[in-house]
Amino acid sequence: MTSPSATQDSYPYQNEPIWSKSEKVIARTAFDAALGRELHEVIQEAKRMASQIQQSSDLWDLEHYLTQRRKEIDRKYDYRYSQLTHVFGRLLYEKRLRQEELRGLREDKLKPIRSFAKFLAEDAA
């Protein structure tokens, strides 16, 4: 069985932009940077929570926090080219990614990314 991205590279679905080699490098760099920052944030919070544990309920609060964040991160960071405009749109909306980090992507990527970020912002308002 081929992976979704392999399939997509050879036979892009209709309306899905094709990512050039240089765009893939930019996308991977931006993706990894945002993921690294978010993981760093979780690590710092886990250390802070652990240092303040006094009773068992604090312990299970830490477990619950880690489980929730792991699931959320797993869902959010989906590196499939078919998902990437939504992923980046969400990261922009959450201010986990700066527009400059996507510089070099073509407009057929940037437009749906900005559009999804805008949709999320309006949806939350």
Added chain:
Amino acid sequence: MTSPSATQDSYPYQNEPIWSKSEKVIARTAFDAALGRELHEVIQEAKRMASQIQQSSDLWDLEHYLTQRRKEIDRKYDYRYSQLTHVFGRLLYEKRLRQEELRGLREDKLKPIRSFAKFLAEDAA
């Protein structure tokens, strides 16, 4: 619906010892002491693991450790009089409880407790 211990107090199952008021005080004290020590151990280990987190895999190792310990503790510390001789037998076997902490229980409790501890020791050997 009545809880298992309430049912048991009024209508003890055949072959199950009846716990006197003073025995219940001893049992509760010993149970809480062992649980408190085990929780303290998990808290110390969680703090140690958290302080040494460097990358995301360390973070999820901590989550996994906490989940496993929570489930294990939930299973092990079952304060129903119908379960208590097994619970104390296991705690003795694991050296989480000292024989002296059970002093004051009658022989109809101590015998099955020691017997289960011995069974576990032989089973592990």
